[in-house]
Amino acid sequence: MTFDYRLKKEKDFNLVFNKGKRLFSSCMTVVYFPSKELKAGFAVSKKHGGSVKRNRIKRLLRESFRSFLPDFGQNFFFVFIPKVQNEYTLKQFKESMGYIFKKGGFLK
RNA sequence: UAAGUCGGUUAUACGGUCGCGGGGGCAGGGAGAGCCUGUCAAUGAGGAAAGUCCGAGCGUUUUAGAAACAGGGUGCCGGAGAAAUCCCGGUGAAGGUGACUUUAAGGAAAGUGCAACAGAAAAUAACCGCCGAUUAUUCGGUAAGGAUGAAAAGGCGCGGUAAGAGCGCACCGCCCUUGCGGUAACGCGAGGGGCUGUGUAAACCCCACCCGACGCAAGAUUGACAAAUCGUUUCACAAGGGAGUUUCACCGAAACGGUUUAACAAAUAUCGCUGGGGGAUAUUGGUAACAAUAUUCGUAGAUAAAUGACCGUACACGACAGAACUCGGCUUACAGACCGUCUUAAAAA
RNA sequence: GCGGGUGUAAUUCAAUGGUAGAAUUCCAGCCUUCCAAGCUGGCAGCGUGGGUCCGAUUCCCAUCACCCGCU
Numbered sequence A: 001m002t003f004d005y006r007l008k009k010e011k012d013f014n015l016v017f018n019k020g021k022r023l024f025s026s027c028m029t030v031v032y033f034p035s036k037e038l039k040a041g042f043a044v045s046k047k048h049g050g051s052v053k054r055n056r057i058k059r060l061l062r063e064s065f066r067s068f069l070p071d072f073g074q075n076f077f078f079v080f081i082p083k084v085q086n087e088y089t090l091k092q093f094k095e096s097m098g099y100i101f102k103k104g105g106f107l108k
Numbered sequence B: 001u002a003a004g005u006c007g008g009u010u011a012u013a014c015g016g017u018c019g020c021g022g023g024g025g026c027a028g029g030g031a032g033a034g035c036c037u038g039u040c041a042a043u044g045a046g047g048a049a050a051g052u053c054c055g056a057g058c059g060u061u062u063u064a065g066a067a068a069c070a071g072g073g074u075g076c077c078g079g080a081g082a083a084a085u086c087c088c089g090g091u092g093a094a095g096g097u098g099a100c101u102u103u104a105a106g107g108a109a110a111g112u113g114c115a116a117c118a119g120a121a122a123a124u125a126a127c128c129g130c131c132g133a134u135u136a137u138u139c140g141g142u143a144a145g146g147a148u149g150a151a152a153a154g155g156c157g158c159g160g161u162a163a164g165a166g167c168g169c170a171c172c173g174c175c176c177u178u179g180c181g182g183u184a185a186c187g188c189g190a191g192g193g194g195c196u197g198u199g200u201a202a203a204c205c206c207c208a209c210c211c212g213a214c215g216c217a218a219g220a221u222u223g224a225c226a227a228a229u230c231g232u233u234u235c236a237c238a239a240g241g242g243a244g245u246u247u248c249a250c251c252g253a254a255a256c257g258g259u260u261u262a263a264c265a266a267a268u269a270u271c272g273c274u275g276g277g278g279g280a281u282a283u284u285g286g287u288a289a290c291a292a293u294a295u296u297c298g299u300a301g302a303u304a305a306a307u308g309a310c311c312g313u314a315c316a317c318g319a320c321a322g323a324a325c326u327c328g329g330c331u332u333a334c335a336g337a338c339c340g341u342c343u344u345a346a347a348a349a
Numbered sequence C: 001g002c003g004g005g006u007g008u009a010a011u012u013c014a015a016u017g018g019u020a021g022a023a024u025u026c027c028a029g030c031c032u033u034c035c036a037a038g039c040u041g042g043c044a045g046c047g048u049g050g051g052u053c054c055g056a057u058u059c060c061c062a063u064c065a066c067c068c069g070c071u
Helices: A010-019 A051-071 A090-104
Strands: A021-024 A028-034 A039-042 A076-082
Touching (some): A010 A028, A010 A076, A051 A090
Parallel strands (some): A039 A076
Antiparallel strands (some): A021 A028, A028 A076
16 A cells, blocks of 8 residues: 555545545444545544554554555545454454445445 | 572564565656656664653754842762763661662751640650658759650769769760871771750751753744835834843834735645764773773664565564654663572582 | 643542541431432542651652643
8 A cells, every 4th residue: 555545634534524424344433535536544543552552553454455455446535443452453354344345335 | 409689681583475664776758856657676663762750962032141039950978971860989877687779868056837646744844753841731952763655855884862963983875176097978096075955857948059941843944924125204322122020231112105025835845854972892991880992884764654464484482562853861661581790598528 | 742730439529747528429227108308327538659757648759540732
């Protein structure tokens, strides 16, 4: 996942949070809003733990998002918000991300 | 051998595939610019990166200048260091059988305050007691003994006395003088004074010394808010403003008019932003902190913020934990492994 | 990243270094035909670890948690 696919500016985050729609799965919440480019941001709160744990979660989310990257039909802004759990695994995130993308019909 | 004490080292390793950050080389595109694309081989978190408890660099504020006050800090001695209250070595005190550990450790005769409960009394000591005198219930002397308390008016013994008392003496403690050792704190001894002065300064305080404030979200560049600059007028060495307060030093102040600035403008677009009191090894000096010399290494620089996924091999099956301007110290968290110092106890020689 | 502040009963707050207190809540009893209200009584505690002190909620140091401000 290259740098260009990341959501960075606070304006964009506010846009997504205020006007976007939400989808849920067992371990995360996804907020999305249609746009010209495909971008994804990750919001991990301090409830998950220290900076090591939070970085670990972001890496796993980025990795799982990367695996879906070639299959998108339309362009959206996404914000992924994981829920607090004891353990975080890549499998879990991939499965629930796939479930959500099917539900929303984002993939080809 | 067991139990401990103090100190140090290490912080999964190796290989393959995909992916990420910032640089570099090469090739191509492009009028041009690391502007875009491709590719190559390197490189990319810690001992605490953490807490932000101290200090320094660096930046802004009048190049932070003087005096007094306020506020804050420090407080045995010597050393190291750019500096620091926490580093190193010692002294005293406290704790431990010991190795060793801890230590904000000046002043209570400058002044003020506080000392609950208990107790006669918590600081100008006198309730009971003891002794003497006597109008027989008062006066005087005294501080040995007395339910307390954290602390009770130098301790203990002998002499002494009406009873007692440093009243006298020995030892200890205290104070003064002095000899020796030590750079010093201080230690060891000698002589004298006879001794009234409770504790608390991590209560206010006094004394000595030190400190301006704010912090990289500091701040600078381009653009904007607006600013800069020029001219005129008015006031004038005054007022007011500019650094915690006051006094001084330093900076003149206000109003009006003109000139300059095409577009793009962002919670970092660019700079600050990483070579620095750097690391490693060896030698020398020093008990040590550390210093000097030589050789060698080239070592993250992001900005919604880079280290992940999968596979294989090995074992101890991987703890605490993620740079955000930099560095020195401290504190706190931490699986396991290894190395060394010394102590105590038991046994053997 | 930097700079501040606060931790006391289940909750909201007090307390000069000397026995931690008030209101609400909760529990038990009384009252009532029953409930509420009222009355009486009770339970429950200084974030954690050191130090100073005879003695710390209070003073000092460290640590943990929470909150606020600065672009």
